[in-house]
Amino acid sequence: MNKLSSIFRNLSVGFVAIVILAFVLGWQAGHRDYQVSVKNYKPSFKVTNQLPSDQSQNIDFKLFWETWNLVSSKYIDKKALDPQKLYFGAIQGMVAAIGDPYTVFLPPQAQKATKEQLGGSFEGVGIQLGYNKDKRLVVMAPLKNTPADKAGVKAGDLILQINGKDTTNLSLPEAVNQIRGPKGTIVDLLMFRENDGKPWDVKLIRDTIIVKSVEYEAKTTPAGKKIAYISISSFGEKTRDEWDEAVSQALSDAPQGVVVDVRNNPGGYLDAAVYIASEFIGSGNVVLQEDALGNRQEQPVVREGKMLKLPLVVLINKGSASASEILSGAIQDHKRGKLVGEQSFGKGTIQTTEDLDQGTGIHITTAKWLTPDGRWIHTIGLTPDVKVEITADMKLSPGEDPQLQKALELFDKGEI
Numbered sequence: 001m002n003k004l005s006s007i008f009r010n011l012s013v014g015f016v017a018i019v020i021l022a023f024v025l026g027w028q029a030g031h032r033d034y035q036v037s038v039k040n041y042k043p044s045f046k047v048t049n050q051l052p053s054d055q056s057q058n059i060d061f062k063l064f065w066e067t068w069n070l071v072s073s074k075y076i077d078k079k080a081l082d083p084q085k086l087y088f089g090a091i092q093g094m095v096a097a098i099g100d101p102y103t104v105f106l107p108p109q110a111q112k113a114t115k116e117q118l119g120g121s122f123e124g125v126g127i128q129l130g131y132n133k134d135k136r137l138v139v140m141a142p143l144k145n146t147p148a149d150k151a152g153v154k155a156g157d158l159i160l161q162i163n164g165k166d167t168t169n170l171s172l173p174e175a176v177n178q179i180r181g182p183k184g185t186i187v188d189l190l191m192f193r194e195n196d197g198k199p200w201d202v203k204l205i206r207d208t209i210i211v212k213s214v215e216y217e218a219k220t221t222p223a224g225k226k227i228a229y230i231s232i233s234s235f236g237e238k239t240r241d242e243w244d245e246a247v248s249q250a251l252s253d254a255p256q257g258v259v260v261d262v263r264n265n266p267g268g269y270l271d272a273a274v275y276i277a278s279e280f281i282g283s284g285n286v287v288l289q290e291d292a293l294g295n296r297q298e299q300p301v302v303r304e305g306k307m308l309k310l311p312l313v314v315l316i317n318k319g320s321a322s323a324s325e326i327l328s329g330a331i332q333d334h335k336r337g338k339l340v341g342e343q344s345f346g347k348g349t350i351q352t353t354e355d356l357d358q359g360t361g362i363h364i365t366t367a368k369w370l371t372p373d374g375r376w377i378h379t380i381g382l383t384p385d386v387k388v389e390i391t392a393d394m395k396l397s398p399g400e401d402p403q404l405q406k407a408l409e410l411f412d413k414g415e416i
Contacts (some may be wrong), residue, residue, distance in 0.1 A: 064090075073241045088360070096171060100365050101131045102351055108223035108359035110173030113180055116368030118236040118268060120211050124180035125187060125204040127153060128234070128266045129172055130321060130345065133379045137167040137175055137193075140345065141319040143211055143233065147204045153191070154392075155264045155319030160199055161190035182205050195392060212243035213268075216249045219259065219404075223412040228255035228310075229404075230277070235268030235323040241276050246281065247306055257311040257411045259404065260327075263341060267322025270299075270350060270369075277330045279305035280312055280337065288370040290349060296370075311416040312337030313407040318383060321345035328382055336414050339384040341403045348378030388411065 072081055088107045095105040104112060116122040126146020132138045141159040142148040159167055162178045170178075179187050185206050192199045213234045219227040228250035232239065251259070258277075265274075270287070277286040278301040289297045314328050316339055325344050331337045348370070351363040370376050388403045396402070410416050 017063055026194065055237075063193060089123070091360075092171070095362065096169075100349075101135055101172060102175055102347075102349055102363060103365045104171045104363050106173045106361045106363070110177045111359060111361040113176050114173065114361070117176075118234070120213065120236055122180060122209050123183050123206055124176075124209055125206055126209050127179060128180075128264075128319075129175055129346070130266055131160075131172070132158070133346070137170060137172075139319075140266035140321060141233070143209060146209055147207055151202050151204055153202065154193070155317065156194065158192040159189055160192055161188075163188050166192075179399070183208050193392065211236075212242060213239045214246045216246035218250075218253050218255075219408060221257075221408040221412045225256045225411050226253060227257045227259055227408060227411060228253065229259045231261040232264055232265055232324075233277075235270075235272035237269075238389075239268065239272040243272075243276055243279075251306060255310065257416065258307055259313045259315060259407050261315040261404070262320050262324040262328060263317040263403070264314050264319035265321070265324040266319065267324055267347065270323060270326065273323035273326040274299055274302055277301065277327050278303045279307050280310075281305070281330060281334050282308050284334060285372040287326045288372065288374065290368045290376075291366070297367075313410060313416060314339050315341050315403055315407060316344045316382060317342040317390075317403070318345055319382070320382075321347040324375060325382055326369060326371075328358060329375065329377065332382065332385070333372040338386055338407075338410060339382060340386045340388060340407045340410070341384050342387065342389050343383055344377070344381040346377055346379045346381035348376050 068086070071086075075081060088105070091105045095103060113122065117128075126143035126148045128143065130138055130139045130140040137157055137159045139148075139153055139159065141155050142153045153410050159175070161167060162170075162175065165178070167175060179189075181187060182367040183206055186203050187206060188201065188203050190199050190201050210235060213232060213236050215231045217229045217231075219229045221227060230243075230246050230250065232243070255337075258280075274286045281301050282305070283301060285298045285300050287299045289299065291297075312329050312331065314337055316324070316328050319342065320328065320341075325347065328339055328344065348368055349365045350369050352366045353361060353363050357359050366380065367387070368376055386406060388406045390396075390402060394402075
């Protein structure tokens with residue numbers, strides 16, 4: 001099943017000439033594009049699963065083995081020469097050479113962290129990561145009431161260094177792995193915020209992060225209309241069940257409209273986005289998938305929704321990405337409701353994930369996704385129907401939310 005990645009099976013999140021090193025060490029993930037041969041050279045250790053089958057091109061690995069043996073014999077710190085890490089590093093380098101930050105090989109620890117993120121519980125600081133258009137590591141969203149949120153970290157902040165190490169060319173799984181850690185330990189981040197002028201440093205104490213992806217709250221408009229406010233922080237393993245629970249609670253309050261909040265939601269599983277979109281869209285496509293040859297696959301609604309007739313607003317901002325944009329784009333193209341807020345992030349690719357041997361995994365960009373009208377919003381994002389920007393210089397009181405307030409006003413004005 002295709003899935004999206006801010007981390008996900010739709011990040012992450014995120015966002016990793018190909019150097020074919022790992023085939024010699026047993027790389028068998030279904031890639032059958034190269035024929036490997038080692039000419040007149042023997043490595044200094046036993047190699048298993050050396051020759052993948054059904055290949056079409058010869059690759060001479062003499063240079064790889066020469067490099068491996070030179071590093072092994074001449075590098076000064078022998079304790080640093082962990083063959084397992086070199087092995088995984090070779091695979092990571094091969095995948096990273098593609099130049100797509102969302103196509104990545106995940107060593108065991110990173111693979112475990114990614115699954116924990118989508119499962120809803122992990123130890124870290126509560127930052128969901130991705131990349132900006134310049135492929136720099138960026139905060140997609142700080143999770144509510146986590147160490148990052150309490151320290152004032154905001155969506156769009158760049159992370160320049162992690163514990164003093166530069167993040168340029170750092171893959172998303174590597175960044176996640178470096179930021180996460182045991183509860184009570186400290187991670188030091190050098191951050192940069194647009195228009196601030198200079199970087200700033202923040203030390204965050206890691207904690208156990210438990211994330212419920214869907215939350216419901218009853219709201220009222222200035223004129224007293226009852227509105228169901230449902231926020232979605234990510235599209236994970238439990239999102240569909242949590243969504244159904246939230247919808248049941250909301251309908252029991254007999255709402256006159258619905259606000260779905262996907263601000264600072266970096267995405268997740270594509271099928272969860274399609275499931276939620278089907279709550280509001282009666283028929284037609286939710287999303288289109290386009291492969292490398294330009295072939296398109298339609299993904300229609302998957303069920304009969306319970307909120308097909310209720311007026312709808314979707315809140316978006318620059319932290320809304322991937323699956324969030326699939327949901328929002330479908331609502332916009334079907335003219336089912338209004339998008340309110342700021343330009344979304346702009347991640348228009350789909351990753352397929354595979355579990356590999358030794359606890360590893362891989363995320364591979366296999367398709368583009370397009371809105372039902374055929375728009376590809378990659379690096380561009382979705383433009384809200386009603387633009388309400390929140391800037392760093394705005395002095396808001398605690399709990400003040402101009403974007404939500406605008407959404408509630410639209411119900412009173414009948415502009416939905």
